[in-house]
Amino acid sequence: MELSETHTLPVAQQQAWDALNDTEVLRACIPGCESIDPEGENAYLVTLSAAVGPVKARFKGRMQLTDIDAPNTYTIVFEGQGGAAGFAKGNTHVTLEADGDAATKLCYTANAQVGGKLAQIGSRLVDGAARKIAGEFFKRLVAQLSGDQSAAQAQDGDASADTETDAEAASTSAQTEANEATDAESGGEAKNGKKSWTAWISKF
Numbered sequence: 001m002e003l004s005e006t007h008t009l010p011v012a013q014q015q016a017w018d019a020l021n022d023t024e025v026l027r028a029c030i031p032g033c034e035s036i037d038p039e040g041e042n043a044y045l046v047t048l049s050a051a052v053g054p055v056k057a058r059f060k061g062r063m064q065l066t067d068i069d070a071p072n073t074y075t076i077v078f079e080g081q082g083g084a085a086g087f088a089k090g091n092t093h094v095t096l097e098a099d100g101d102a103a104t105k106l107c108y109t110a111n112a113q114v115g116g117k118l119a120q121i122g123s124r125l126v127d128g129a130a131r132k133i134a135g136e137f138f139k140r141l142v143a144q145l146s147g148d149q150s151a152a153q154a155q156d157g158d159a160s161a162d163t164e165t166d167a168e169a170a171s172t173s174a175q176t177e178a179n180e181a182t183d184a185e186s187g188g189e190a191k192n193g194k195k196s197w198t199a200w201i202s203k204f
């Protein structure tokens with residue numbers, strides 16, 4: 001999976017850099033994040049809950065910041081385990097560039113691999129979930145940087161509701177497909193039964 005996007009943050013470059021390296025800001029902005037704890041130099045342990053289609057899990061992982069050139073760029077190397085749900089690992093290259101005196105252009109490219117149930121549900125669902133999580137992160141980050149805490153909290157509730165809805169929709173779709181397959185099979189058996197009955201009657 002590869003994901004590349006550009007976002008404009010409503011603060012100067014140094015302030016944007018500071019926010020992206022503040023664990024409290026990150027914890028508040030990453031959807032489903034429960035904790036971010038420092039582990040050595042430029043490394044963190046992360047715990048978060050996420051739902052990708054019908055797969056829900058609590059992930060525990062580690063992220064390491066490398067190739068740091070403050071306040072311009074760094075690379076995040078990450079890996080996480082979600083038990084039976086599977087795993088995710090990869091890296092994200094982040095670049096900041098001043099966009100005037102009071103705005104910053106953030107560009108990132110993320111590359112990730114997933115395994116376990118996450119890999120089985122298909123790249124389309126995984127890619128969609130990744131884009132949704134990234135989009136929600138930047139909405140919250142902009143709210144944080146703008147000082148709009150109420151908006152960030154409202155988005156938190158909306159994101160949780162959307163995640164549940166997506167999971168339920170995927171589950172309902174899967175159940176519908178299963179039911180249709182069962183109906184088709186039953187219908188086939190019914191037709192075969194009718195044909196056999198007709199053939200048996202014709203003998204008399």
